[in-house]
Each structure stands twice: as structure tokens, then as C-alpha cells.
Amino acid sequence: MFFKAPPPISAEIKQLLAQMRLALTARKVYLYSMLPEVESLLVVQNRDQKIDALRKELELIPREKARAEEKLSNDTQAVAAAKAALQENEVAIKSVELDISTRRNTIDRLKVQQFETKKNDEYTAIAKEIVNYTEMVDELETKELELMEKSDVLKEKLELAQKALGQTQSVVDEDIALLDQKAGETKKRLEEALAERETLIEPIDESLLALYDRLRNSKGTDPVAPLKGSQCGGCHMKVTSSTVASVQAEKAISQCENCGRILYAT
Numbered sequence: 001m002f003f004k005a006p007p008p009i010s011a012e013i014k015q016l017l018a019q020m021r022l023a024l025t026a027r028k029v030y031l032y033s034m035l036p037e038v039e040s041l042l043v044v045q046n047r048d049q050k051i052d053a054l055r056k057e058l059e060l061i062p063r064e065k066a067r068a069e070e071k072l073s074n075d076t077q078a079v080a081a082a083k084a085a086l087q088e089n090e091v092a093i094k095s096v097e098l099d100i101s102t103r104r105n106t107i108d109r110l111k112v113q114q115f116e117t118k119k120n121d122e123y124t125a126i127a128k129e130i131v132n133y134t135e136m137v138d139e140l141e142t143k144e145l146e147l148m149e150k151s152d153v154l155k156e157k158l159e160l161a162q163k164a165l166g167q168t169q170s171v172v173d174e175d176i177a178l179l180d181q182k183a184g185e186t187k188k189r190l191e192e193a194l195a196e197r198e199t200l201i202e203p204i205d206e207s208l209l210a211l212y213d214r215l216r217n218s219k220g221t222d223p224v225a226p227l228k229g230s231q232c233g234g235c236h237m238k239v240t241s242s243t244v245a246s247v248q249a250e251k252a253i254s255q256c257e258n259c260g261r262i263l264y265a266t
């Protein structure tokens with residue numbers, strides 16, 4: 001219990017209180033002649049809730065950034081697959097080219113043998129072999145041509161995939177820039193709210209503020225709660241009739257005997 005002369009209320013707090021009264025009236029919560037200390041604490045609590053919300057917003061931003069970057073993964077995979085397909089095709093071309101050159105060398109060697117032979121049947125056999133190898137080279141050249149055409153198609157596919165990735169990248173860059181901007185603005189609002197809190201707590205009694213901070217640590221966002229009938233608005237437990245009387249008398253700080261929240265009459 002705190003029996004202390006109410007601290008002077010600054011113009012700023014008065015303004016905030018007027019705003020809160022309006023907000024509470026809109027929600028059909030009416031503040032009667034509340035203890036000034038409790039009113040001040042309610043304003044601080046309102047500011048603390050805003051600070052919590054801003055901190056939560058800031059914490060979410062890295063995750064939102066990661067999610068934006070995930071949009072790239074499909075397009076990045078498509079580019080990698082197109083590159084791999086093209087590379088594989090280029091390797092196939094190299095292999096066919098090697099086969100062609102090996103067979104051409106064989107043909108050259110056979111031609112020398114054919115030129116050097118004196119035997120007719122050997123000459124004919126070599127000529128047949130040369131025809132065979134020449135046919136093989138023709139087939140391989142056809143295959144090479146097909147593979148080269150396929151390469152053109154694959155190159156086009158790769159270009160399209162890269163273009164799509166580029167477009168997605170610019171969307172993602174924009175998203176990230178917006179998120180960075182949001183982070184900057186939220187940080188600024190948080191700093192402002194923290195500075196406001198400093199001003200708001202100045203006139204509040206130190207031990208009362210310590211009680212409020214302790215309750216905030218243990219109870220969360222509403223260490224100052226309304227008394228609803230004979231029920232604590234925080235833990236919803238019934239308080240004793242003497243606590244109800246004390247809250248309604250508004251001569252001293254009253255706490256819920258169950259959860260310890262500071263109560264105010266509604």
C-alpha cells in the first residue's frame with residue numbers, strides 16, 4: 001500500500017490521459033476520479049504495450065527478409081538446372097568431336113596403307129573399311145549437328161531462366177528495401193516511445209514504479225488492471241470486499257491479493 005501525496009502531473013501526461021480517456025470511453029470503459037498515481041501508471045503501461053509491440057515488429061523483420069529471399073530459390077534452381085543441362089550437352093558435343101577426329105585419323109592411316117599395298121584384295125578390303133569409317137563419321141557429324149541445335153535451345157532456356165531470376169531478384173530487392181525502411185522507422189518509433197517513457201515515469205514514486213516493473217516482469221503487459229465488479233481484470237479472481245472498498249475509495253494504491261496487480265475502479 002502506498003500512502004503518498006500525488007506527484008504533480010505534467011502537461012504531456014495530462015494530454016495522454018485525455019487521449020486514453022477518449023480511447024477507453026470508446027471501449028465503454030469509464031474512468032472515474034482515479035488516483036493520479038494509477039492514472040500515471042496506466043499511461044506508462046499504455047506506452048510499455050506500444051514498446052512491446054514495436055519490439056515484436058522489429059524481431060519479425062529478419063524472418064520476413066528470409067521469407068522474401070526464399071522467393072528466389074525456385075528461380076535459382078531453374079537457372080542451375082538449365083546451366084547443368086547445357087554443360088552436359090557441351091560435354092556430349094566434345095565427345096562426338098573426339099570420336100569424329102579418331103575415325104578421321106583412322107581413315108588417313110587406311111588411305112596410306114591403301115596407297116602402299118600392292119595386293120588387290122587387300123586394297124579392296126581397305127577401301128571397304130574406309131567406306132565404313134566414312135559412314136561412321138557422317139553419322140557422328142549428323143549427331144553433332146543435332147547436339148549443336150539442342151545447345152541453341154538450351155542456351156535460350158538458360159537465358160529465359162536467368163531473366164526470370166533477374167525479375168524475381170528485383171522484386172525481392174524491393175521487398176528487402178521496404179523491410180529495411182520499415183526496420184528503420186520502427187526503430188525510430190521505438191526510440192521515441194522509450195524516451196517518452198522516461199519522461200512519463202519521472203513524476204512517479206520510485207517504490208510504486210518498482211512495484212509496477214516487478215509486476216510487469218511477472219504478469220506481462222497489464223500490471224495495472226481494472227476491477228470488474230469484485231473481480232480482478234488481470235487474473236479474473238474475486239478480490240475481498242475490503243479490497244473492493246479500497247479500490248473504490250481511491251485513497252491508496254490497492255492490489256489484487258491473488259496476483260498482486262494494481263487495481264483501478266471502473
Ligand SMILES: [Zn+2]
Binds near residue numbers: 257
Ligand atoms: Zn488479480
